[in-house]
Amino acid sequence: MLQICSCRHAQISQQVHQRLFSLSHLNELNHLTFENFETRGRVGYWPAQADSLERAFNQAHHFAQTLNGWLLLQGKNGCGKTHLAAAIANQAVNTGVPTLFLTVPDLLDNLRFAYQDPDATFEERFEEIRNSPLLVLDDFGTQNATSWAQEKLFQIINYRYINHLPLVVTTNLDLRDIETRIRSRLEDPDLVTNVSIQVPDYRNPTADFGDHELSSLALYNAMTFASFEMRKNENLPVDELKSLEDAFNAATNFARNPNGWIIFTGPYGCGKTHLAAAIGHHCLDNGYDLIFISVPELLDHLRATFSPSSTISLDRLFEEVKTTRLLILDDLDTSSSTTWAKEKLYQLFNFRYLSRLPTVITTSSEYDKMDSRLLSRMEDRRLCSIHAIISPAYRGQPGRSTKSKRR
Numbered sequence: 104m105l106q107i108c109s110c111r112h113a114q115i116s117q118q119v120h121q122r123l124f125s126l127s128h129l130n131e132l133n134h135l136t137f138e139n140f141e142t143r144g145r146v147g148y149w150p151a152q153a154d155s156l157e158r159a160f161n162q163a164h165h166f167a168q169t170l171n172g173w174l175l176l177q178g179k180n181g182c183g184k185t186h187l188a189a190a191i192a193n194q195a196v197n198t199g200v201p202t203l204f205l206t207v208p209d210l211l212d213n214l215r216f217a218y219q220d221p222d223a224t225f226e227e228r229f230e231e232i233r234n235s236p237l238l239v240l241d242d243f244g245t246q247n248a249t250s251w252a253q254e255k256l257f258q259i260i261n262y263r264y265i266n267h268l269p270l271v272v273t274t275n276l277d278l279r280d281i282e283t284r285i286r287s288r289l290e291d292p293d294l295v296t297n298v299s300i301q302v303p304d305y306r307n308p309t310a311d312f313g314d315h316e317l318s319s320l321a322l323y324n325a326m327t328f329a330s331f332e333m334r335k336n337e338n339l340p341v342d343e344l345k346s347l348e349d350a351f352n353a354a355t356n357f358a359r360n361p362n363g364w365i366i367f368t369g370p371y372g373c374g375k376t377h378l379a380a381a382i383g384h385h386c387l388d389n390g391y392d393l394i395f396i397s398v399p400e401l402l403d404h405l406r407a408t409f410s411p412s413s414t415i416s417l418d419r420l421f422e423e424v425k426t427t428r429l430l431i432l433d434d435l436d437t438s439s440s441t442t443w444a445k446e447k448l449y450q451l452f453n454f455r456y457l458s459r460l461p462t463v464i465t466t467s468s469e470y471d472k473m474d475s476r477l478l479s480r481m482e483d484r485r486l487c488s489i490h491a492i493i494s495p496a497y498r499g500q501p502g503r504s505t506k507s508k509r510r
Contacts, residue, residue, distance in 0.1 A: 129196060129204055135189035137164055144183075144302050155301040156183060162298050163187040167194040170237060170269045173295040177274055179316075181304030184273035188239050191271055195237050203235040206242045210259075211252050229255075233262045237269050244276040244414065257284050264288045279419050315427060317404060317420075320387065320395035326380035328355055334497060343494035347374065350490040354378040358385035361429055361461035364487040368466055372496025375465035379431050382463055386429055393429035398436065402444050421447070425454045428461070435466040437474040449476045456480045 142160045143153040159176060166174045167190065174191070176184040192204040205213070210232065217228035232238070238259075261284070263270050278286050289295055333347060350367055357365045358381070365382075367375040383395045396404075401424065408417040424430065437445055453476075455462050470478060481487050 129189070129192055129202070132189040132204070133193055135186045136193055137167070137190045140183065140186055140190060145305065152302045155299060159183065159187060159298045159300045162296055163191055166269075166271070166296070167191040170195065170200065172267075173270045173272070173289075175272050175274070175289055175295055175297045176300065177276075177278075177298065178300030178302070179275055179304060182300040182302045183305060184275075184300060185241055188241055188271050188273050192237070192239050200236050202237040202239065203232060204239040204241065205232075207240055207244070207256070208242070210240065211255065214255055229259075233259045234268070237271075238263065239271040241273050243272050243274040244281065253282055257282070260285055260288055264291075264294070267294065276414070277419055280415055315392070315394045315423065317401075317424070318394045318396060319400065320380060320383045320393070320431075323376070323380035323395070324384070326377040327384050328358070328381045331374065331377055331381060332497060334494065339494055346491060346493045350374070350378060350492050353488060353490050354382055355385075357463070358382045361386060361391065363459070364455075364462045364464065364481070366464045366466070366481055366487055366489045367492060368489060369492035369494070370496055371467050372498070373492040373494055374497060375467075375492060376433050379433055379463050379465050383429075383431050391429050392427055393431065394424060394427045395431040395433070397433040398448070399434065401432070402440075402447065405447060421451075425451055426458075426460075429463070430455060430460065431463040433465050435464055435473075435477075436468045437477065438468060438472040440474075445474050449474065452477050452480050456483075456486065459486065 137160070140160055142157045144156045159178075162174065163176070166172075176187060178184050189204065192202045195202045213232070214225065214228060217223060217225040220228070223231075260270070262268075272289065274281070278289060281289065289297075328351075331351060333344070333351065335344065346369075353365060354367075361382075367378055369375055380395065383393055386393055405417060405421060407413060408415060408420055435448075437448065440448070454460075464481065466473075481489070
């Protein structure tokens with residue numbers, strides 16, 4: 104049997120090393136090291152957030168020293184996953200370990216281009232990837248999930264799983280949103296160290312500081328308690344002014360200690376959404392994870408998960424909404440809702456009702472037009488406080504306004 108001469112082993116090893124380094128484009132990422140990683144993140148991160156970042160750094164640093172098993176880094180865009188993955192790759196390269204660092208879309212492109220590459224067959228390129236001494240797959244889940252792509256990824260991951268070859272994976276997906284066969288391997292606690300990084304985008308830290316990506320609170324950044332207009336210059340009747348004052352005081356008290364449910368009712372434009380958004384901003388500033396969303400928008404997002412191009416399942420998205428620490432539902436109206444929409448809202452209300460999770464609701468609907476199941480939970484005074492604003496819509500113009508119909 105033909106064998107490679109021992110004098111050429113070093114030369115071939117160096118060629119493999121250079122080939123993998125070239126495919127990885129690591130020269131463009133050589134500035135991402137452990138030395139310049141900020142282990143506690145930016146000033147202003149909450150202790151639990153900074154702790155998760157430091158824990159990820161320690162796990163990544165340990166993995167780079169041992170290259171034993173798999174490391175899975177999960178978190179939002181900009182949380183530091185790629186920096187840590189590149190730092191592992193750069194340290195491995197500097198110690199002479201042939202390393203392949205690729206985003207998953209680039210990996211799949213490399214395989215597709217191999218069909219037309221005169222210097223290597225597809226089989227050679229595929230073997231090169233799955234047998235790399237260290238493989239780093241960045242941005243897992245952003246790839247085009249064709250059947251061919253899924254199968255190739257599974258073959259690579261399964262091969263490395265069977266042979267216990269070191270692997271680093273970064274993803275912003277929840278494991279439940281990853282293809283079943285691959286997920287089962289990533290969930291093996293005997294092989295995989297799973298690290299979740301709970302910090303906002305480093306490049307834009309105020310964009311989602313505890314604010315879920317589904318949330319639209321940022322659109323209402325001008326609606327704070329400080330900017331709320333008590334309308335004393337409009338010559339409104341005493342009872343209308345008092346309804347505003349009572350609602351404002353209730354909102355500020357709730358924001359200081361979110362507990363139970365608070366519900367604001369009244370005509371459009373009376374200030375309900377402003378108070379709900381003000382609660383959201385106050386709680387966000389104090390480290391609460393929350394979702395602020397109108398009910399029509401929420402239902403649209405849930406329906407969108409049925410699309411084949413959706414990257415998140417209905418169950419996963421619905422679970423995130425149900426369990427968020429603080430949920431603010433604006434513009435509740437079930438009078439024209441479909442049976443499916445009413446059922447989803449009931450499931451959401453019932454879960455948060457039984458779990459006693461803090462919830463803010465605004466509605467302009469008349470009670471006799473509301474789903475009775477939702478109404479029964481909203482009227483439970485042991486959990487909920489209802490504040491009716493009876494003043495008319497505010498238009499920013501002083502002077503007597505037309506008195507609204509009370510609801």
